[in-house]
Amino acid sequence: MVGVDMVPMKILLVICDGMADRPSNELNGMTPLESAEVPNMDRLAREGQTGLMDVIAPGIVPGSDTAHLALLGYDPMVVYTGRGPFEAAGEGVEVRKGDVAFRCNFATVDAKMHVTDRRAGRISSGTDQLAAALNGMKIEDIEIIFKQGVDHRAVLVLRGPGLSPWVNEVDPHHEGKILESKGLEPEDEKTARILNEFTRRSYEILDKHPVNQARVKNGKSPANIALARGSGSPPEVPSFSEQHHGLNGAAVVGISLVRGLCDLSGLEIIPVKGATGSTDTDLEAKARAAVKALETYDFVLLHFKAPDLYGHDGDAPGKAAFIEKIDLALGEMLANLKDTVVCITADHATPCSVMDHASDPVPVLIWGTGLRHDITECFNELEAGTGGLGHIRGHELMNLLTGLAGRNPKFGA
C-alpha cells in the first residue's frame, strides 16, 4: 500500500524573545501573556496544541544565542563555544571555520589602562573611522578583522593558524584595570597573546586618532580602546538544510546576534525596512515580509525582540501591550497563510520581576490545518502546562515541526 503524495506543509516559527514570564503584581497576578488580549494566539491554542518547553534543559538559563541554536535544532551543550561569531556574522563579517570571534566595546581608558567609561560616552558617530584604523592589521601570522556595530559596539575576528576560543576576555565589565587574557590550556596561549597585543595596539592607534582628539576637545570621553569579550568559534555543524531533510529557510530578524546565528546556520536573511530589533519596530512590515518569504521558502523564522526588552526593564504592562501588537500582526499573517504549520514560542523567559533571563520553561503553540488539537483554550504559561505537547526540549522543536509538516522520512519500513 502506498500513501498519497501529500504535499508537505510550510513552517512559520514565530519567536517572541523573552516573552515567557512569571505572575506580576501589576497585572493582578497574571503573566504579561496571560493578561494580554491575544485573540489570534488563543484561537490557535484552541484549534491546535500547546505545551511547555525547556529551551536548553530544566533549570538552565538560556542565553539568546544558545536558545536560538537549540530552536534551530542544534544541541548547544555540544556545539556552543561563545557569542562572538554570531555577533560578527550579524554585523555582516564573514566568519570561517577556525576563526575566533569576539564582541567588543569601544571604551575609555586612562594611561594606566584603567577603564573609566565602558561605553566611551555612548559614542554614536565616528566609530566607522575608528574601526577602519584597526581593521586589517596583522599580529604574528594572524589577520585582524574589525568592524563597528551599533553605538559603542564592535566585533573582532582573528583569522590564521592555531587559534582557540578558550581564552579569558580583556573587558573587566566595570570600571577598573583591563584584564590580561590567558589561555585555558597551553595550546590556547597563542590566542591570548594575540588578543593582548591587539588590545595594546588598539589603544596606541585609537588614543591619537583624530576622531578621539575631536571628542576630547568637545569634552567627550575618547573611544581609545577596543575591549573584547564573548570569544567563540563558529559551530562545526551541518547547515540548517542538511540538519532538517533539505528544508530551505529564511529569517526575518532585527537584532544582529540572532541574525548572525541564522546566517551562520544557512538561513537566508530577509532585510526589512523598519525592523529595528526594538520596541519601535515595524511589526506589520516584518509580518508581511515573513508571509511573502513563505512563498519562496519552506521555513521562515520571524523574531520579535521587544518582549525581552520590556522584561529587562521590569515593565510588565509594556510587555503585555507589545504582545498584543504581535497578536495583531499574527492575525494579519493568518489571513494570508495556507498549508502552513505555525509555531509560536519564546527563546527564554525574561520575567519582569527578575529583569533578566530565567530558567522557567516557555509556552509553545503548534497549529496547522488537519493537525490535532488538545484541551487548551488559551495561549499562556498556565494553560500550556496542561497542553497536549507536554514538556519538550528546545532542540527537539524543529524535528517536531518538520514531522507534523510531513517532511520527515520514515525510519524503518
Added chain:
Amino acid sequence: MVGVDMVPMKILLVICDGMADRPSNELNGMTPLESAEVPNMDRLAREGQTGLMDVIAPGIVPGSDTAHLALLGYDPMVVYTGRGPFEAAGEGVEVRKGDVAFRCNFATVDAKMHVTDRRAGRISSGTDQLAAALNGMKIEDIEIIFKQGVDHRAVLVLRGPGLSPWVNEVDPHHEGKILESKGLEPEDEKTARILNEFTRRSYEILDKHPVNQARVKNGKSPANIALARGSGSPPEVPSFSEQHHGLNGAAVVGISLVRGLCDLSGLEIIPVKGATGSTDTDLEAKARAAVKALETYDFVLLHFKAPDLYGHDGDAPGKAAFIEKIDLALGEMLANLKDTVVCITADHATPCSVMDHASDPVPVLIWGTGLRHDITECFNELEAGTGGLGHIRGHELMNLLTGLAGRNPKFGA
C-alpha cells in the same frame, strides 16, 4: 522494612497497528478512536492511566519494524540496520548472527533487465516451486537461502563470512532498469557482488522455469527475477527475556514482519487459525489465544494490523468500526484475566488524512488491579494528552510495565 512477598503480575500488551490518528472531517472533527464506541477501553482509562508516547522520539516517523523494536524495549537508533531479517524470520526462515537478509519481490523483466511488472502479475501460485529453484545455491563461499512469502513476496538470506547489511538494493521500485548493488564502504563490496550475482542467476534460472513457461503460454507475466531490498542483519541484542529480568513472553500476531521481529527477540509465536493480519482476521480467536497464553507466559503481545490498513486507505469510519471490534474482543479478554497489567497502545499513527505513517505521538493506556488511576475518563488522543503517564518514549514502555507488574529488582538498597 521488608515488603510482603507480592506475586508479580502478568502483562498483556495490545498493539493496535497505526491506530493513532488526527481529527477527521468525516467523523465530525474527531479521530477514529475518539469517535468509536469503546466502553471497555474507556473503563480501563477511567480506572487506569493514559498518556502519549513518542514511539521513537519526537518528530520521528516510525516504521513498523523500528516501532516494534522500541516497544519490545530496544533502542532502534542503535540496533536497527534494515527490515530484511524480520521479514525472513516472519516467513519461518532461521536468521543467524552475521547473516544478511532481504525482502524480495518476484518481478517480470525483459531481456535487457528492464522491470516491466514489479509484482509479476501479482503471481499467487507456483512461487514455492520458483523459490525451491533458487534456494540452496552457493555463490563464492556464501550460502543462499530463499523462500516464498505471500503472493509475489519472498525472502532472501545470505550466510557466510564477511557479509554486511550496508549495500544498495537492486529493486528500482518502479518500472525501469534493475539497479546494481554497491557497498557503502570497500568492506561492504563483497555483499554487493554476491547480491548482483544472485540477481543475475535468479533471472537465468527463473526465466526458463516450467512455472513461468506455463504463465507465458497463458498470457501472464513471468516471475522471472527476484528483486531484493531492505537489507539488514539481525540486531545484536540481548533476548527479550534477558532484557526484561527473565520475563518469558509470547506473541499473537498475524503479519510476518512483526511475527519475525517477535521471533528474533525470543518471544514464542502462538499460531492462531484465522489470524490473517488483515481486516478479516478472527479477533475473538486471537483474543482467546492471548488469554490462554497468559496461563503459561508472563507476557503476551497481541497485535492487530487492521487499523493501519484503514489508515493507509484513508477510511476513517472503517478504522473506527474496526477499533470497536477490538474493544469487543478486549471486553471478552477482561472477563477472563486476573492479576494482569493491561497496556493498550499503537506502534505509530497512520492518520487517514495522511494515508501513511506520521510522527504524531500515540495514546497509551495502562491498567491493573490496585494500580493508580488518573483524571482521564476516556481513551483517545485528546484525553491522553492530559493523562497521568505524561509523555513517554516507546523504548521505555516495557520497563514501565514490568515495574508496575512488580517484576523489576530494586536499584540500590
